[in-house]
Amino acid sequence: MTVPLSYYLMLSGIVFLTGVIGVLLRRNIIIILLSVELMLNATNINFVAFSRHFHDVAGQVFVFFALTVAAAEVAVGLAIIVALYRAKSTINVDEFQLLKW
Amino acid sequence: MEQIFFFYFAFVIAAASVLVVAMRNPIYSALALLIMFFHVAGLYVTLHAEFLAAVQIIVYAGAILVLYLFVVMLLNLRQDDRYHRQWPMAAGVGVTLFIEAIILTAMKGWTAPVMATGTETTAGEAGNTEAIGDVLYSTYLFPFEVASLILLVAMIGAIILAKKDLSDVNSEG
Secondary structure: OOOOHHHHHHHHHHHHHHHHHHHHHEOEHHHHHHHHHHHHHHHHHHHHHHHHHHOOOHHHHHHHHHHHHHHHHHHHHHHHHHHHHHHHOOOEHHHOOOOOO | OHHHHHHHHHHHHHHHHHHHHHOOOHHHHHHHHHHHHHHHHHHHHHOOOHHHHHHHHHHHHHHHHHHHHHHHHHHOOOOOOOEOOOHHHHHHHHHHHHHHHHHHHHOOOOOOOOOOOOOOOOOOOOOHHHHHHHHHOOOOHHHHHHHHHHHHHHHHHHHHHHOOOHHHHHHHO
16 A cells, blocks of 8 residues: 555656756746756655665655755855846846857 | 555646746746645655654745745846747757656566665664654764855855945945
8 A cells, every 4th residue: 555666756757857847948047946946856755765665764864965955055046146137137047148159 | 545645745746846847927936836845745744754844844945935035026027038949958858858767667577676785774663853863963974064064155155146245335335
């Protein structure tokens, strides 16, 4: 009656795929960061599912580290967005071509 | 019973993550992400990771998402966001990964992954929070300290990036 591990992996794969498509498809830089959050959550689901499968708490500890990195990423990313908006008054990624060859 | 809960949570998580990508208004995207965070927390509860479920709600829904909404409302965007011109590339990557996932799930005859050996620590009879704390502050003490350093660097970096130039402020005032 328990849910097999592969179901969790499939769910996490779907969420991760959605995140990848969001990063590639959207032009709003805030939505791109939200999609990165989606991908981080997909890996977290994987970690917890494996932690349950192996009866090992280490997987849940790693979710903490992923959470820390996510928080740091959000803080720095949003600060960069605010700085970009101040410089260019847009957050459309098509407008940022300074490093384009 | 467990499967009913799993399918409910899985369906809402998948639907909400599609909404995050598909919504035009960033605020609606962020609110869809909020729904997704809550349901991921529910999924953690069904996986007997109660402490992580609480942390998920407090940190993700309480801190990270509020920061997103704050920035979205601070920037006060026009509604001209459409999909990127590079959508053929996105479709290519997406279809490739999707086919790969289908092939991998269709491959039968795989044995279950071998049990990890070494530093494995069973949850045992102790509560979930107690078990996590036990492992976090003994086996993973050094990564824990590194994580605190990451947070410090991120804090300093965010402040430096987001603040105005001090010379501008001085010349204005």
